[in-house]
Amino acid sequence: MSQTFLDSNELVLNMGPQHPSTHGVLRVILKLDGERVNGTECVIGYLHRGVEKIAENRTYQMFAPYVDRMDYVAAVSNGLGYVLAVERLINVEATPRAQAVRVILTELNRIASHLLWLGTHALDIGAITPLFYTLREREEVLKIFENYCGARLTTHAFRIGGLQYELYDGFEREVNAFCDWFIPKVDEYEELLTNNRIWRERLIGVGILNAADCKRYGVTGPVLRASGVAWDLRKAQPYCGYQNYEFDIPTRQNADTYDRYVVRMEEMRQSVRIVRQAVGAIPDGPIKAKVAKVLKPPVGEAYVSIEAPKGELGYYIVSDGTLNPYRVRVRPPSLINLQALDQMVRGALVADVVAIIGTLDIVLGEIDR
Amino acid sequence: MAAEPWEDELTRALAQQFGSRIERFAAYVGQNFLVAECAAVYDIVEALRDQWQFDYLAELTAVDFPSRPKRFEVIYILYSFARNQRIRVKCSAAEGERPRSVVALHATADWLEREVYDMFGIEFADHPDLRRLLLPEDWQGFPLRRDAGILDMDNRWVQENLGIESGQ
Amino acid sequence: MIALLKKILLVDLLQGLWVTFRNQHPKHLYTEQYPLERPKVAERFRGAPRLNINPDNGETLCISCDLCAKACPENLIVVTSVRNEQTKRKDLTTFTYDTSRCMFCGLCEDACPVDALELTQDFELASYTREGLIWDRQMLEEGPKPTRYTR
Numbered sequence: 001m002s003q004t005f006l007d008s009n010e011l012v013l014n015m016g017p018q019h020p021s022t023h024g025v026l027r028v029i030l031k032l033d034g035e036r037v038n039g040t041e042c043v044i045g046y047l048h049r050g051v052e053k054i055a056e057n058r059t060y061q062m063f064a065p066y067v068d069r070m071d072y073v074a075a076v077s078n079g080l081g082y083v084l085a086v087e088r089l090i091n092v093e094a095t096p097r098a099q100a101v102r103v104i105l106t107e108l109n110r111i112a113s114h115l116l117w118l119g120t121h122a123l124d125i126g127a128i129t130p131l132f133y134t135l136r137e138r139e140e141v142l143k144i145f146e147n148y149c150g151a152r153l154t155t156h157a158f159r160i161g162g163l164q165y166e167l168y169d170g171f172e173r174e175v176n177a178f179c180d181w182f183i184p185k186v187d188e189y190e191e192l193l194t195n196n197r198i199w200r201e202r203l204i205g206v207g208i209l210n211a212a213d214c215k216r217y218g219v220t221g222p223v224l225r226a227s228g229v230a231w232d233l234r235k236a237q238p239y240c241g242y243q244n245y246e247f248d249i250p251t252r253q254n255a256d257t258y259d260r261y262v263v264r265m266e267e268m269r270q271s272v273r274i275v276r277q278a279v280g281a282i283p284d285g286p287i288k289a290k291v292a293k294v295l296k297p298p299v300g301e302a303y304v305s306i307e308a309p310k311g312e313l314g315y316y317i318v319s320d321g322t323l324n325p326y327r328v329r330v331r332p333p334s335l336i337n338l339q340a341l342d343q344m345v346r347g348a349l350v351a352d353v354v355a356i357i358g359t360l361d362i363v364l365g366e367i368d369r
Numbered sequence: 370m371a372a373e374p375w376e377d378e379l380t381r382a383l384a385q386q387f388g389s390r391i392e393r394f395a396a397y398v399g400q401n402f403l404v405a406e407c408a409a410v411y412d413i414v415e416a417l418r419d420q421w422q423f424d425y426l427a428e429l430t431a432v433d434f435p436s437r438p439k440r441f442e443v444i445y446i447l448y449s450f451a452r453n454q455r456i457r458v459k460c461s462a463a464e465g466e467r468p469r470s471v472v473a474l475h476a477t478a479d480w481l482e483r484e485v486y487d488m489f490g491i492e493f494a495d496h497p498d499l500r501r502l503l504l505p506e507d508w509q510g511f512p513l514r515r516d517a518g519i520l521d522m523d524n525r526w527v528q529e530n531l532g533i534e535s536g537q
Numbered sequence: 538m539i540a541l542l543k544k545i546l547l548v549d550l551l552q553g554l555w556v557t558f559r560n561q562h563p564k565h566l567y568t569e570q571y572p573l574e575r576p577k578v579a580e581r582f583r584g585a586p587r588l589n590i591n592p593d594n595g596e597t598l599c600i601s602c603d604l605c606a607k608a609c610p611e612n613l614i615v616v617t618s619v620r621n622e623q624t625k626r627k628d629l630t631t632f633t634y635d636t637s638r639c640m641f642c643g644l645c646e647d648a649c650p651v652d653a654l655e656l657t658q659d660f661e662l663a664s665y666t667r668e669g670l671i672w673d674r675q676m677l678e679e680g681p682k683p684t685r686y687t688r
Contacts, residue, residue, distance in 0.1 A: 045503035052488075053512055053519055062610035065642035088398050129557055136567050143579075149643075150581035150656070156642045164647060165581065191556050195549040215424050215450070218477030229450065236453050300372070300397050303428065303446055303457065316444065318432050327513075329430040331446075339480050368503055 017046050021124045021354040024364030037345045047368035055328035060086050060295045068154040071366040073116050075155050076109035077308040083158045085304035085315035089297040096283040098162035099241040103278045107271040112141040113309035114264050121358035125202050137185050140178050162288030175279045179272050203258035207344040207356035210255050217340040221311025226263045227255035233307035245274045257359040310361050334362040372397040402457035410460045411469040423447040426475035431485045433514045439463040470496040488513035578658045583641045585659035586634050588677040598653035601627040608648035613638045637670035
């Protein structure tokens, strides 16, 4: 029904950069036709710190703490990607003990990252309670990090060639206790959310991004897996000994926001499964392979990517044989996933934009670098 | 360690199709890459996508080598889900040369090319909307070029606005 | 039919409310009453820097080797020393540490060959001035003195 007497101009609405549900300083310019979104434009870069330029002026070891500050809710994953890339350049492999510990910490970090995502995403939708519970559980993970390496968020847990810190007494016990305690908590979140009618109404059929579009936009991580592609770098191109652990890649077919929620919940359970296997079989031995103190990788370049909680996190490092990397390029999963936002929100309601930004699980520190 | 030659079914077919437009195939630390001339990259990426199932552009970036005659190296990292294989396409671009945008082939290249433009000043031909991505629009210079000083903009700002020589 | 009954009887909502109710119990309290209750931080916690002194004779352990300053990514440590002609060693004169730029990565304490520089468990580093965040040798040896609140 057309009502020609009404002025049907497009309304432009500015969302952010100081908007609580953009999870940082993201500015989205929405073009609205009534309640429908006709298009978006993302304005990013408010948190740009020039990490890639900083890398050119630091030695390889010195740059490691900076990568923690990109995706600050998954600092351990960032660190892992970086040290693996440098290790590839200097052709060193971390010791088996170091690899097992790396797997444990990275998977715990994946749980912490997904927990923060779940809490804030539910908060965006209007469910306040899960946030308190997820932060409580995340606290336990952060305590393990604090006990292990002395920092909770920007951990700087790994060093090139292995680890800096030996495990503390009771590490295995604490991690096992966390695993036992955590699984019922996931069931608790599911009790709160999975069958909740508001949650389902708000999420099912919202923000669909099918497998073909995911590949076109380069979207990876849980968003890709919720569209039915069972692709996980831990399985596809295993690194750090992931081939030794048994775990499944959860997938769903509908590619909507609800499915991405289900996939992430299942991923947390799979992470616990990996942690349990890894913590039960930490090999003895040195924690750090022999790496020169003055590190000068041979001239060349390498691209190493890992499965971060948000998708494929890649590091492309070019060495010119000197102390400092010639170029460090980070492939941030959040940036590339965010690019699909426009496709996902077209035709959706304004209220769904919040849900769709939440479901992409973006961290602005990583987008802007 | 030096780059080793890389030869298999894929390289033979590509060499036949593109001939001298691909300079060499090589592998370094177990990662395959090919070096091509800048004008051929679009066709190579298209052939890889359509004939060889490299349907995911993982990364598009650039590196600046001011001492080379063609100072920029543009890098495309492609991945094939079906083959579980990665391949790196590299080309050299001189200052002012305009590589053809691959947005038409991979939508993900949109922001990546904008970022390369933002950081290095490489303009991509046929890009739908080539603007700065991360930096403000009134930013001058391209910070990831090797000769860009990190304090240039700071110093210029304090000189103009505060009348002092340097803020650092 | 069962689905309809469940919908009318608000089973999904009651289920969620039950979870909330279960967590009401005081034993699930997690909130920390800082500053009245002070958290116990981990042994390896990387907090305020400290320059250790030898407890026996009160002399600094630092040998002025400058390795921490070289390891620091932010370049915020400045060490100066004079050569002592009698012992043929370097004596530490000043040691400044700019905590305002520190990101507590721990590379300096890793680099220290004599365990003189250490990141301690003190975490209250706030200051009213920028100058107050630049710590000199005396401050580094004594440690920060935050106000203690008691119940």
